[in-house]
Amino acid sequence: MPATTRKRISKSQYENLAAFRYALxxxxxxxxxxxxAAGLTPQQxxxxxxxxxxxxRDHVTVGELAERLQIKHHSAVGLIDRLxxxxxxxxxxxxxxxxxxxxxxxxxxxxxxxELAALHREQLKRIGPELSSLLQRLGQGEA
Numbered sequence: 001m002p003a004t005t006r007k008r009i010s011k012s013q014y015e016n017l018a019a020f021r022y023a024l025x026x027x028x029x030x031x032x033x034x035x036x037a038a039g040l041t042p043q044q045x046x047x048x049x050x051x052x053x054x055x056x057r058d059h060v061t062v063g064e065l066a067e068r069l070q071i072k073h074h075s076a077v078g079l080i081d082r083l084x085x086x087x088x089x090x091x092x093x094x095x096x097x098x099x100x101x102x103x104x105x106x107x108x109x110x111x112x113x114x115e116l117a118a119l120h121r122e123q124l125k126r127i128g129p130e131l132s133s134l135l136q137r138l139g140q141g142e143a
Contacts, residue, residue, distance in 0.1 A: 020134040027127060034119050038112055040088075043069070047079055048088060048113045051105055059092070059102040088112065 035045035050068040054060045060068070066076035080103055083089040088109035094100035105113065 016134060016137045020131075020138060023127065023131055023134060027123065027131075030123050031120060034116055038116055040112065040116075043079060044083060044086075044088070045113075045116055047083060048105060048109055049117070051089065051103060052110070052113055059104040061100055061102060065103060083109070 031045070032042040035042045038045070040048075046069055047065060050065055051060050052058065054064065054068070062076050062080065063073060065080070066073045069076065069079075071079070080089060080091070084091065086108075087106055089103050090106050092102045092104060094102050
């Protein structure tokens with residue numbers, strides 16, 4: 001849409017957008033710090049969550065993990081290599097397609113992710129009302 005036909009954004013709308021971005025960044029910082037305290041990098045934590053939270057099954061392919069983390073395929077391979085060394089995930093040849101390798105959490109990976117997920121749920125309970133309020137204002141055009 002050309003700038004001349006777009007409705008101008010008000011100061012309060014900028015303030016709401018900035019407040020929402022700030023709240024998201026605080027949550028992400030909490031998440032990064034929690035991962036490090038658990039002995040993981042933030043990206044390793046994200047990978048474990050992406051695998052466990054993949055819709056409809058408990059494993060992913062390298063390509064699916066790369067897509068979920070928004071990284072290059074070769075970067076996902078390196079991340080998986082490090083997770084395998086830490087015994088957090090395992091590679092398994094697919095029973096359906098012998099050319100495909102599935103990545104799934106180990107028992108150790110499941111345990112670490114469960115602890116982090118509990119911390120994140122508690123944090124979201126604390127900040128949820130603020131995020132809900134900001135989202136509501138953003139959705140009502142006040143942003």
